[in-house]
Amino acid sequence: MKLAFLASHGGSAARQIASACASGALVGVPVALASNNSRSPALLWAQESGLKWAHLSSARIPDPDVLDATILEFLVDSGADTLVLSGYMRELGPRVLGHFAGRVVNVHPSLLPRHGGRGMYGDRVHGAVLAAGDPESGATVHLVTQGIDEGPILAQSRVPVLPGDTLETLKARVQATEGDLMLQALRTLQESSTPQPAQR
Ligand SMILES: Nc1nc2c(c(=O)[nH]1)N[C@@H](CN(C=O)c1ccc(C(=O)N[C@@H](CCC(=O)O)C(=O)O)cc1)CN2
Numbered sequence: 001m002k003l004a005f006l007a008s009h010g011g012s013a014a015r016q017i018a019s020a021c022a023s024g025a026l027v028g029v030p031v032a033l034a035s036n037n038s039r040s041p042a043l044l045w046a047q048e049s050g051l052k053w054a055h056l057s058s059a060r061i062p063d064p065d066v067l068d069a070t071i072l073e074f075l076v077d078s079g080a081d082t083l084v085l086s087g088y089m090r091e092l093g094p095r096v097l098g099h100f101a102g103r104v105v106n107v108h109p110s111l112l113p114r115h116g117g118r119g120m121y122g123d124r125v126h127g128a129v130l131a132a133g134d135p136e137s138g139a140t141v142h143l144v145t146q147g148i149d150e151g152p153i154l155a156q157s158r159v160p161v162l163p164g165d166t167l168e169t170l171k172a173r174v175q176a177t178e179g180d181l182m183l184q185a186l187r188t189l190q191e192s193s194t195p196q197p198a199q200r
């Protein structure tokens with residue numbers, strides 16, 4: 001599994017996946033990371049880790065179709081066969097989704113389909129969970145399709161929402177589950193694409 005990442009901020013899932021590849025906990029090689037945010041800590045981590053990296057944003061490339069094509073060219077040049085959205089806050093385009101069909105995964109910090117869709121990202125999600133008075137929350141790793149947060153779910157983690165929880169305490173409890181959840185989902189994806197020996 002050759003892994004590329006798109007990240008807008010810290011890239012916490014990307015870092016955990018790279019550590020798992022280094023330790024052998026996941027059979028894979030991180031090869032590239034692109035960010036729409038030139039100052040993202042994820043981009044600095046990619047540079048320091050020797051990954052192929054790029055700053056690809058609508059500020060630099062205003063035409064969404066050209067940006068989609070440029071992101072695809074970057075990913076194809078990296079040799080990646082699997083794409084991980086690691087806190088990527090922009091809509092992925094049809095060219096990238098077409099080329100990597102069934103090989104793009106995203107982690108979302110709620111129990112989809114609750115609290116997903118356009119406008120639902122980062123702290124906004126945890127705020128919505130608290131405002132709704134949900135007794136539990138969690139994270140969801142799903143295959144990425146054109147509709148935001150509508151793709152098939154691969155794995156979910158569940159955590160309680162505790163009395164007195166703040167956005168920060170809930171966020172920390174949910175984020176603590178995301179790395180292992182992403183590894184679980186990537187192993188499932190790997191097994192589903194590994195040809196099984198013919199049954200005699
Ligand atoms: N084609 C798809 N692209 C992306 C998906 C997806 O399912 N299909 N998931 C998102 C990740 N995500 C939720 O997990 C998400 C990211 C961003 C937004 C959003 O509303 N973004 C704002 C811009 C915010 C910003 O730039 O800081 C917007 O688009 O107006 C919602 C959900 C990644 N891409």
Ligand SMILES: NCC(=O)N[C@@H]1O[C@H](COP(=O)([O-])[O-])[C@@H](O)[C@H]1O
Nearest residue numbers: 009010011012087107108109121122
């Ligand atoms: N809708 C996507 C979304 O909200 N993703 C969430 O953004 C955070 C990114 O953290 P990071 O920048 O430290 O990796 C993660 O918690 C992830 O679930």
